[in-house]
Each structure stands twice: as structure tokens, then as C-alpha cells.
Amino acid sequence: MKPKDQILARMYVALTLVGLAPLAVAAQMGRIVVTETDALRDKVRAQARSSVTIPAMRGAIRDRDGRGLATNTARYDLAVDPTVEGFRGQAGTFFDKLADLTDAPASRYRRRVRDRHSPQYVKLREELTPRQYEAIRGWDVPGVILTPEFGRRYNYGSTTAHVIGHVGSNGTGLAGLELAYDDTLTGTPGRRIVRRDRSGRIEAYVGGTVVQPERGDDLVLTIDLTRQAALENELRRGVRESGAEWGTAVAMDPSTGAILGMANVPTYNPNRPGRAPSGARRNRALTDRFEPGSTFKLVGAVAAIEQGLVSLDDSVETGDGWAVFHGYTMKDVQAHGTISFADVIAKSSNVGMAKTVDELDRGTYYQYARNMGFSQPTWIDLPGEVGGVLKRPPQWSATTQTSMAIGYEVSITPLQLITAYSALANGGLLKRPYVVAERRDVTGKTLWENEPETIRRAFREETADTLRSAFKRAVETGTGTNAQIDGLRVAGKTGTALQLADGEYSADETRASFVGFFPADAPEVALLVVLGAPDGGPHGGEVAAPVFRRVARRWAGTFPAVVDRMTPDPSPAPTAAPMEVRPSVDTLPSGRPDAMPDLTGLSTRRAVAWLRGRDIEPQLRGAGKVVRQRPRPGAPLPETRALLTAAQ
Secondary structure, three states, X not given: OOHHHHHHHHHHXXXXXXXXXXXXXXXXXXXXXXXXXXXXXXXXHHHHEEEEXXXXXXXXXXXXXXXXXXXXXXXXXXXXXXXXOOHHHHHHHHHHHHHHHHOOOHHHHHHHHHOOOEOOEEEEEEEEOHHHHHHXXXXXXXXXXXXXXXXXXXXXXXXXXXXXXXXXXXXXXXXHHHHHOHHHHHOEOEEEEEEEOOOOOEEOOOOOOEEOOEOOOEEEEOOOHHHHHHHHHHHHHHHHHHOOOEEEEEEEOOOOOEEEEEEEEOOOOOOOHHHOOHHHHOOHHHHOOEOOHHHHHHHHHHHHHHOOOOOOOOEEEOOOOEEEEOOEEEEOOOOOOEEEHHHHHHOOOHHHHHHHHOOOOHHHHHHHHHHOOOOOOOOOOOOOOOOOEOOOHHHOOOOHHHHHHOOOOOEEOHHHHHHHHHHHHHOOEEEOOEOEEEEEOOOOOEEEEOOOOEEEEOOOHHHHHHHHHHHHHHHHOOOOHHHOEOOEOOEEEEEEEEEEEOOEEEEEEEEEEEEEEEOOOOOOEEEEEEEEXXXXXXXXXXXXXXXXXXXXXXXXXXXXXXXXXOOOOOOOOOOOOOOOOOOOOOOOOOOOOOEOOOOOOOEHHHHHHHHHOOOOEEEEEOOOEEEEEEOOOOOEOOOOEEEEEEEO
């Protein structure tokens, strides 16, 4: 065959094949249409279908009496599918009813349906109330789609804010119990099958599967709302009156570890958490470490008694109120001379406690501190807790043991401290604190109860029984007299610790605290109050103990067992009361006395003139007559400065 013919033959073959290709494609398409139409239609529908989440209602958080502290606000979104059979016939009446229900013109809803992007789905209204939701459901209009949306509401604002915490914009817990129990509270979301068009817009899918959500479980707390409000009010007052920068308070049932109250100042409103600074959202009872000062003397007292170094009646020589330990001078607020070990605790003698603890073996003293829960978390059911800082004996310096004896060179949290004093109150058992009493389902059925848990025996029951008398004496005649309550015996301890400022301890900035329990002989409540940086650096007995007293007074009547143990204040036979003599400018001592005179009752002008005449610069708060002074009357005269508080 000639080359020309070969080329033509090949061309004819190629053209024939090209001509047959469309016929083959058409034949295949015909086969698909005839034999696979239903299968492909199902695939298209499946690919167009999607699911949307139906949120579950979050469980509530309630106080011990069932009052709703954190609940839900239900809102509903309204949409319609105009293509559903029966909608067109009721549309006019539906739009008119909806306009009356929502105070919006019916023309707005008609226009939205007319100008819709998706043929089968148009959203008409957001955030309908439950009342509106029920009304629309009652109309029974075909094609109406109601989707729930839930918000979180904290019914009492800032009350219990640091315990409850708050949720984020998506309903997820971010702090407090909302975070710690997020899985329990969240529940199980449901889902609805929908159709999406080519642009991804949602269309209603009539007959699609709907899986209903399951509501989250409720939490019932150990905290009573009324007591908590009283605790917060008194702490706020204590911070304000003392000029402190912050305050924290924790109350515990010493026999179980149940938290009865927990408060912080400053605080925040969990309904609007973003408006508060981060410091106001911090739960200082769990997150802040501090050197406790004299409240830590409990550790040395327990160790000394159990190791047989001393009994409460043994004498301790404190001398002129100062002593040198390993090259470091330690001072008492005032000289006590020779006193019993019980008075070392009651009068809070630094010298006496340091002398006693210095005789203990290092490892023994360290082990007692660990046994009482310091350096380890308490494992409370709240997030964010930190452990304390307790150095091991090989890391101690020559002065560490005597410094620890008076609450320095050790850092603890307020929660650790109240847990240790609860052990003193209950007979030596270290309890795990908790705030959730039980979990309930939507019907109110109890699903789980928190059982009191003993972590360990911190010290012997006999030791606790012995020492309680010394801590009662601290309130009756010692540094904690401002915590006394008429008709109710209280045991407790004051604490004052200097704060570090620029690498040095500053006498002007302190952490003042009082921790105690009542009734002293059968404790129902252990309570700690800590105030940060009160004006003038006053002692815990002056600013924290009064807060304890006011809270205990308000709480006492809510405990039947406490009421039963309260005794009426015996009224002594009337006697001629001596006339109170207030100092005048003429009765104030001349020259420069060794002790600070009583300036209360004087006008601020006279008090300031007397102090400046002795090269003492007064810091004055208020105007009128002096109602409070620092140093107190009888204390050593200050070298350069004194604090006066005045009122009209």
C-alpha cells in the first residue's frame, strides 16, 4: 500500500473511533439512568445532608438548701420551611400572630420569606422567650422550626463567685466549679439532620432524624447562701475599715471537711467576668501562698507537746522580749518575762516558741509540718489550688527552724491553714475539704454523695484536747480578745507576718490573720480570716479577729448545736462604775516616755501636736477625735511614726 493510502486508512480509523466515543458515553449514561438512578439519588441526598448540634441544657448549681446559684436562661430561634405542605395556607394568620407576639410588623416576616436565599429555610427570629416558644408551638403550623439556645445566669451576682466560677461564651466552664465539674454539668448534646445547599446554607430536612439532648446533672453545695452572704459582707467591711488591699476568708466543718463558706475581696460578677481585672477573679484561698506568722505556731506546739519537751504548765523564760538565735535577733511585741507554755501560745511569744522549737530534732519538726498538710495540696474539688513551700531539712539554714517556729521561711495557702486548725478542732484528723455535697439528675434524684474523707491522723487526740485550752486562753486573755463572743466560747490564734518589699521585710506591710473555731468545746465551725496589707501594718488581733467575731455572731444562730451550747452572759451585780478619764493635753506625759500613752478621746490637733513635739510623725486618717491608735497604749513609744484614726 502506498504511503498515501496508509495515512488515509489510519485517519479513517481514528475518525471512526472518535465518532463512536460519544455514542459510548451516551450508552453509558443511558445505562446509569436506567439501572442506577435510585442509588445515585440516595448518594446525592446523603452528601447534601448534614447535622447540627442541639445544645443540652447545663445542670444547675444550688446551695445546700436547693437555691439556684447558677441556672440557665432558655432562648429559642425561630425558622420556617415555606415549602412544607400546609404552610402556605396558614402563612397569613401565622405572620399576624407572630407580629402580635413579638411586637414586630408582619410585613417584616413576609419580606424575609419572600427574599430568602434558601428555598427551604429562612430564620425569622432569634432569642424568643420560653413563653413565646410555648405559644408558637401551640399554633401547630407546618414547617415551623424551633431551636433552643441556652445562656448561663448567676442569680446572686458576686455571691459565691469564686466558688461557682463562670462559663465562656460557648457555655464551657472556665473557672471554679463550672470548670471542675464541666463534664457533669454539660450533659449530652442532641443533633438534627438538615440539608445544605451548594453554598453551604442550611435547609430544613423534613422527616430527618432528631436526637434529643440530655440535660446535665445538678450540683448541690455544702455552702448555705445566707451564711455565705454574711461572710462576704463582713469580710468586705473588714477590708474597708482596715484599709487592706485584699481579704480572704474560709469556713469549714472541722468534723467532715465540708466548706461552709469561702469569700474573697475584691470579687467579681460572673455574669460579666470580662469587666473585672484578673486579680478580682482569683480565689486567693487556693492560689495565694503567704508566710503565716504566728498562726503557724500550732505546728511547734503540737510537736513540743507530743515529743514530751514541754507541758502547758511548764515555765518558759522569754526575758525582756528579745533573744538571739544563731546570730539572728528575735523580738516579742512586748516583754513577758517568765511565762507558762500555755501563755507562750496565748500571748504569742516569738521568743518562747522559738526557744521551745529549737530543741526539737529538725526531721521531727519537719515531719509534723508535713503531717498537718503543709507543702501538699488539700485536694479540694476546685481548680487552681497550689501547694505550699516547705523546705526539706537539708536545705535549711541555721535560722530556718526558729524562723519557721514563728511562721517565716514557710509559705502556705489559707486553705491549708484552715485544714490544719480543723484538725485541732476535731481531735487531730486531717480532713479533705470539699464544696460539692451531692449530684442530682433532672428529676432531683441523688446520683452521688460526697463522703467525708480523712487524709491522715496529723497528731494524737490527747494532744488536741490538751492544746485547745491554750487556744481558748488566747481568745480569753491573750492576743485574740477581739474575737470574744458573749455566751459562746471561742478558741483561736492571731497571726501577723511582715511582707517582703524590695527584698526586705517591711513593718508597714503585713498580712494580718485570725483563725479559730466555735464552740471551743464541741466545734461546729472553723473559720480563717486573712487581710492583706492593712493600713499601718496592724496585728491580726486588731483587724482580722473582729471580722471573725462578727461572722461568728451572725452564723451562730443558724446552727442548732451552737445555739444549744450558748450561755446567757451573766450580768454582775450593779456597782458604781468609775468615771472614765480621758487624757487631756495637761495629763499627757511630758518629755519622752518609754511607753505610748492613750491618745483616744483627744482632738486630732492635740494628739498630733504631742507626737510632733517628740519627733514622731503621725499618719492621720479621718477628722475629729482619735478613736484608734497604733502603737497601742502601753506599747513602746515609736521612734519615728504613729498611726491615728479619728472620727467626728
